[in-house]
Amino acid sequence: MRQLKTGILCLLGTVALSACESTNESETEKALKNVNVIDQTNLNDIMLTVADPEEAVAYFQRASAQDPKRIDLQRGLAMSLIRAKRATEGAVIWSRVVAHEDATNADNVSYADALIRTGNWDKAESILDTIPPTYENFDRYRLEAMIADSNKEWKKADSFYETAVGLTTRPGNVLNNWGYSKLSRGEYSEAEALFGEAITYDPSLFTAKNNMVLARGAQKNYTLPIIKVTQTERAQLLYTLALAAVKQGDLNTGKTLLEQAIETHPQHFEAAVNSLTKLEKA
Numbered sequence: 114m115r116q117l118k119t120g121i122l123c124l125l126g127t128v129a130l131s132a133c134e135s136t137n138e139s140e141t142e143k144a145l146k147n148v149n150v151i152d153q154t155n156l157n158d159i160m161l162t163v164a165d166p167e168e169a170v171a172y173f174q175r176a177s178a179q180d181p182k183r184i185d186l187q188r189g190l191a192m193s194l195i196r197a198k199r200a201t202e203g204a205v206i207w208s209r210v211v212a213h214e215d216a217t218n219a220d221n222v223s224y225a226d227a228l229i230r231t232g233n234w235d236k237a238e239s240i241l242d243t244i245p246p247t248y249e250n251f252d253r254y255r256l257e258a259m260i261a262d263s264n265k266e267w268k269k270a271d272s273f274y275e276t277a278v279g280l281t282t283r284p285g286n287v288l289n290n291w292g293y294s295k296l297s298r299g300e301y302s303e304a305e306a307l308f309g310e311a312i313t314y315d316p317s318l319f320t321a322k323n324n325m326v327l328a329r330g331a332q333k334n335y336t337l338p339i340i341k342v343t344q345t346e347r348a349q350l351l352y353t354l355a356l357a358a359v360k361q362g363d364l365n366t367g368k369t370l371l372e373q374a375i376e377t378h379p380q381h382f383e384a385a386v387n388s389l390t391k392l393e394k395a
Contacts, residue, residue, distance in 0.1 A: 157189050166197035184213045188220065191227070200230035211240075218248040225256050234263050251280040255287050262294045270294055285315030289324065296328055304328040309338065316341055319349075326350045330357025335366050348378035352385045359392065368392055 157176075160169040173190035180186060187210050194203035207224035210216055221244050228237035238260050244253065258273035274291040278284040292307030308325035311318055325338055335358055337350055355370035371389040375382050 157185065161189055161192055161196075166193060169193035170197050170199070184210060184215050187213070191223065195223075195227060195230070200227055203227045204231050204233070218244050218253075219250065222250060222253045222256065226252065229256060229259065234260060249276075249280065251277055251287075254280065255290075258287075258294075259290065262290075262297075267294075267298060283314065285311045285318050285321065288314065289318060289321040292321070292328070293324055296324060296331070299331075301328045301331045305332075305338075309340075312340055319346060322346065322350060323353055326353045327357060330354050330361070333361065333363070335363070335370065344377060344379050348374045348382055348385070351377060352382070352388070355385070355388070359388075364392065364395075 156172075160172050164172070170190065170193045173186055173193050177183065177186040177190050187206060191203050191206035191210055194200070194206060204224070204227035207220070207227045210220050211224050213220075221240055225237040225240040228234075228240065237256065241253065241257060241260070254273045254277035258270050258277060261267075261270035261273055271291075274287060274294070277287050278291075281287070288307050288311035292304045292311060295301075295304035295307060305325055305328040308321045308328060311321040312325070315321070322338075322340060322342065325340075329336070329338065330353070335354055337347070337354065342350065351370050351374035355367045355374060358364075358370060359367035368389065371385050371392065374385040375389065378385070
């Protein structure tokens with residue numbers, strides 16, 4: 114009997130030990146899985162920000178193929194494709210993301226953005242129309258403004274641009290877009306003011322500088338604005354101003370500005386030289 118009790122105790126001890134080992138293994142596997150999720154989340158963030166766009170695309174293609182139900186991986190693939198300037202493919206992936214049960218309003222905004230990049234403005238507008246008006250987001254209003262512009266709905270465009278500017282601390286690009294909208298309408302002084310404001314937020318935004326010069330040239334103001342520029346940028350802006358003068362029939366002014374552009378540029382300014390040669394032969 115004593116031997117039987119001893120055997121039973123040993124057996125119970127073995128079972129208990131096995132149960133402990135099983136529990137420990139289960140907890141360990143769970144902990145490791147959690148660590149892996151955290152590591153992958155960090156890697157995903159890196160891929161979406163600092164990684165080479167094509168490398169990010171390859172990474173998310175592999176990851177989403179291994180776990181196709183995860184919307185975050187599909188989302189990462191769509192974002193990476195847009196970063197890699199593969200908008201058509203990106204729009205296809207975004208269409209899958211927005212069809213997912215866990216899709217958000219932000220996903221629909223990103224899908225609309227991808228559609229605009231591919232030139233599908235009507236579809237983009239229909240996607241934005243599905244988003245409730247209570248969802249106030251900078252990108253949403255930026256896209257709404259661009260669509261209103263494309264439809265020549267100027268009052269709506271101005272309203273959307275104004276709202277978008279108020280929803281970001283870095284409105285340089287959207288102010289530039291708004292200014293270009295005004296420029297296309299022939300509202301040159303307002304356009305010039307918006308380009309100037311864009312430059313105050315982002316002094317490196319050469320597009321806004323060039324557009325500002327176009328707005329000034331359209332008003333027959335052939336002097337450069339007082340803004341911070343490099344020597345090369347100054348030469349390019351003089352060239353833009355020269356072309357604006359020529360377009361409006363002020364040929365002598367255009368010739369003088371071309372000569373200044375050539376003298377200012379630190380290297381050979383072929384485009385300005387060619388334009389000056391054609392102007393002198395005219």
